[in-house]
Amino acid sequence: MKFKKIVVGISLAGLLLLSGCNKKTHNHSQVKHVGVLQVVQHPSLDKAYKGFKEGLKESGYTEGKNLKIDYQNAQNSQDNLKSMSEKLIDDKSDLILGIATPAAQSIANATEDIPTVVTAVTDLKAAKLVNSNSKPGRNVTGTTDMVSIDKQIELLLSIVPKAKTIGVMYNAGESNSKIQADLAIAALKKAGVKVLVKTANTTNDVQQVTETLANKVQGIYVPTDNTFASAASIIGKVVKEKKIPLVAGSTDQIKQGGLASIGIDYEELGKQTGKMAARILDGKAKPSDMPVEKANHLNLVINKEMAKALGINPKSIKAPK
Template sequence: MKVNKALVGLSIAGALLLSGCANKGNSGDSKVKQVGVLQVVQHPSLDKAYDGFIEGLKESGYTEGKNLKINYQNAQNSQDNLKSMSEKLVNDKSDLLLGIATPAAQSLANTTTTIPTVVTAVTDLKAAKLVKSNEKPGGNITGTTDMGPIEQQIALLLSIVPNAKTIGLMYNAGEANSKIQADQAEKLLKKAGVKVLIKTANTTNDVQQVTETLAGSTDGIYVPTDNTFASAAAIVGKVVKEKKIPLVAGALDQVKTGGLATVGIDYKALGVQTGKMAAKILDGKAKPAEMAVENPKELQLYINKDMAKALGIDPTKIKQPK
């Protein structure tokens, strides 16, 4: 039986080529990356942060269903859910974790010190004990802060009600991120010579009563980027509209649903920013310990014109403080 040497040679070459392709397919470069996501609760700001995160990854070369697998978990503001979901994401051996909002970030931090983790919609990573410093995190966590321009927001509210004697401040005292912002807002208001009336709500069930109390006793209300009040923004909006009380909130989405105005953060843009940080970690180009925490890159004045009309305020006269 005669053997065609040329054919044998081609067959061997083809086998080697296929073998090489198979080996390349198993390399770290083309491996499908698994990202575990834990979001504390569902509301527009956090939802947009998640959407932006996925967009940021895609812009950096990671597409879900192609070379990216997302395991998304939403705790619906339950501490028990945060704990069990964190454990699940860690046990699933994710390549990277994302924590959306301070409680979710802290839950992941308490569950793993080894899996690379990025966080977003966290007001102060250092105060939340997620990093050693914002410049050099030092551990397995980094990310983006949603610390808004509180000084501008308070100045905005006082420009809307220049003769205000009392300003209401409401938030969930159990949220570390909210407490930080509320304390800063209180200092700024007192410095401006305004009396501050503070009311807190532990759950969304308390929001209506707290809002009604402040709306009946103040000249204006400030709400920081608080997950409890953001989840009940529609309820807040209904009350302040009926009472005709101007409300400035920490986030754009809170104002769109239940406030008058803000100088706030675009949470989708913040999510994109976070996604690009995550991509650098997945690429092996950076480590969380050495990646500085990033501040929001985009701020904007937003005015709810429907609310302004209901309150009898000319929206063209609302200007962004310098």
């Protein structure tokens, strides 16, 4: 009788173990449908999307196997954002990714049910995507690309310590850009520097704005702004010709024509977001309970070619402590 009880116990334990294994396998064998909405195409956002897929893959979700991605790029059109958001929702995606603030807001405005993660968003609370960064309380969570604006301004002023006027340019229609610009303006005024602000609503206006500003200032700051990032190479040509140091919020913009930045690696930020998405797809977490995450790493990036063109020794550029 005792032997029979032991056999039954072992059998039940085996069934429970197999049941657990099957459940775990089921999570990653079932094809998950993920919708992606990116506001516009430029290097930082493209890298965020690439990193997102890497984060999912490292977590067991591989496109073409157990993951189907519907990628949509709005090319900076509000009409496209609306129609593409509706499409991803109508297709009953298991999860949606919003890349950059306008895309994230468009998705959040269209659904309160489908789990949503966002990346390359400066302030999720200010963008009204979450109730708070520590406890979102809604169907949205993700990663912020906010870095220390004070340190970026300190970096710029260390490059042009005798500057009397610094220019700030951004798209006033992008809420994330305005938040950063306001912080930069406050930091510059605190440092006793005059600030000249210029805005552009489209990439077509960027060259003229940059040229106007470059003729009147000794340095320029650009936040992580999608409109200006899309025209980074144009900006680079102007500041190189005018010999004006430019510090940008995005390290990718520096590679295309800025001078220096203390910023984030958008591919790594996207990877963080992908791993957050995987926990949601696994059923291990809900967006409402997942705190918004900041970038794990910040980097000082210097465009040595630009530095030499401006007559600046790249080795003289140091990250503020």
